[in-house]
Amino acid sequence: MRKGRLFPRLLWSMLSVGILTALVVTVRYDRVFTGKLHDAFERELHDQVLMLEALAHETLSGAAERADLQARLAQLGSETTTHYTVVGADGWVVADSERDPTGLENHAQRPEVVAARAAGAEERDRLSLVDALGVTYVAKAVRAADGTVLGVVRTSRSTRSLDNGISANRRQLAYAALVAVAAAGLLAWWLARGVARPVAHLQSIADAMARGEDRARAALVSDDEFGALSRALNSMADRLGERVEEMRRERAKMSAIVGSMVEGVVAVDGHEHVLHLNAAASDMLAVADADVVGRPLIEVMRIVDICDMVTAVLGNGEKTSRELTIHKGADPRIVQLEAAPLRDRDGIVNGAVVVLHDVTDLRRLEAMRRDFVANVSHELKTPLTAIKGMVDTMVDDTTMPADVRVRFLGKIQRQCDRLASLVTDLLVLARIESSKASEELLPLDLRDPVRESAHQLAPAAHEKHLRLELVLPDAPVMVNGEQESLRQVVDNLLGNAIRYTPEHGSVTVTLAARGHDAFLAVRDTGIGIEAQHLDRIFERFYRVDKARSRELGGTGLGLAIVKHVALSHGGTVTVQSRPGSGSAFNVRIPLAPVQGGQRLVS
């Protein structure tokens, strides 16, 4: 809407009504007044002609002198503006108020005279009125008692005075009309402004509201429709403000919820431009930029499979889900994707939302469980197969020589030992996992299990010509623990160290108490472990080299037990290793709490 059209429109319509009224009144009044002036003018001439008739009757009937009449007329003529003429029956002028009658021509053929004569006896009072050359003539026949025409009397007057009167009147009228129109204009301007200004005010307020200035309020206080409209506008703005505020709160709530979700959420519009991408999603997809809204999805994350999924969903409007490995950032992540269409009110697909669920840990656990079952079965089956094979042979071969039988029995014994140690390890693991650890923990000196274990394994080290070194503190290292489990830890670590260290190497066991913790370190100069295995060697049955481990008599559970025992004692276990230069396992276990402010060290 163009600004300020209402005001001129109102102004002009009111003004034109005023002008039209003034025009009609003026014209009408002019007509009436002009008519009235004419009537008065003529009536005067009539009156005068009747007077003249009375005056001229005597003279025309011969009762008085012509000269007297002439004198009277001359006097009358000088006193009034009317021209008096008395014409005899023969048409010659008898007397005239302005000129000498003798010098005048015959008036018999003058139209007013002819008309006056023709009026006839019955119409004695009939006057003739003739306008000629700006002069109005009124004539009347003067009749004797018997009806014969004695003569004609005539009065005449120039119409200039009448015209002057009319035009003077018109000037007055025009002046009055102008004043009226001017007054109407002022009034119209005032009235139009009175209507247009509130409308313009309301419009500007409505515009401000539309622009989002939620503080804009109409400031009209009146009882008319404008006041009501402005109050309605204000209450609408209030309601609108409340709704906007409500939506803002709702939106903040939603974005807080979506933002703190563990699942990644990505929403795109129909053109595959990002509408929303929460923190979890940007983390999973390694999106570096903070400002992604409105940019094409492919630009934001460059993962073809997700983009293809979104394109498919936008195309056919069907939900899809798939699992995807994302090679971004340091570690590949396995992500479960669910893509669903977003529809508008008419059910037309105008966007898509993708929910990302990080299942990396879940898949790893699943893989671990699968591996565990497969491993346990395999580990149990291998010795059983060997035992069964040898037993079968011995049963079938009744003539088996005694020395072969003894060798076979020895092998069976070794396989049985392996099975037994495997089952023992499994039981130990199960016990550690299921026990409510802290209940069974008692204070003990950590040096004891270390000494016992070293004593027990010394022959094995000696056999490989290894230097076994124990570095123990002089004071007891008191921890809350379970003797048997802790001995198992030292056994396993020391056993591994001896097993994987080539001949003439060295193994060092160090025990120390620092701060609130006891530290047990087992170092060797063995073959070491490659970096990619370090994360997994504490898993059950995980072996760097399966064949070698089994050959050396390992169950694949040793380090798993170490880790579980350390955890159940509230400690940790770590490993440092370089291939070729040996490994170092460090177990940290918290020292026993102090009694009476003194640690049980001395």
Next chain:
Amino acid sequence: MTKHLLRDLERLKKQILLVGSMVEGAIMKATAALLERRPQLAAEVLEGDDAIDTREVMVEEECLKILALHQPVAIDLRYIVTALKVNNDLERMGDLARNIAGRANDLLKLEPIHMPNEFPTMVDTVRSMVRDSLDALVSTDVDLARRVLAADDTVDRVHRHMFQEMQAAARENPDRIEAAINLLSASRNLERIADQCTNIAEDVIFLVEGEIVRHQRKR
């Protein structure tokens, strides 16, 4: 007219990014297959190369169509020319990724060979060069493009070192010569991927500044 051009350019951008993403993914998988000895990833890369080639042809057709239909000038023309060149580079990078996957497959059939410690670092550098060159293309970021150019020197140096290492390994252990050659070949392919990244970075600089920085370095 302009509106159509804009729409077509938008589509071209999307398509070239699709190719870029696929190549990026292929390189990530191929290097992971190499480092972590995962045959499945190598197989995925070998399978995916045909898709990259198909998309590359589509991008080229799109470029030619825009050139013929709209006859763009100035920045738009530079964009199309850049797209054509980047497209070519990307296709080449896809082939190199396939080569690496092939080498990873060959290495899988052999006993694991000891990798020099710099090699994983080199892989990381190349990976981030690929990512950065594509990011520079997306955001037309000249500074990032120049960083990609700078990173190439590191990769060249590691590759030269790899050459010596593998030579030594082969001399020491003649029966491991096959593995050494395969690893060296993978390193060579990585080094060439890095070179292609610098090409893309140079194209980005050309796109933004209209200046051809090729053949200007190190002189």
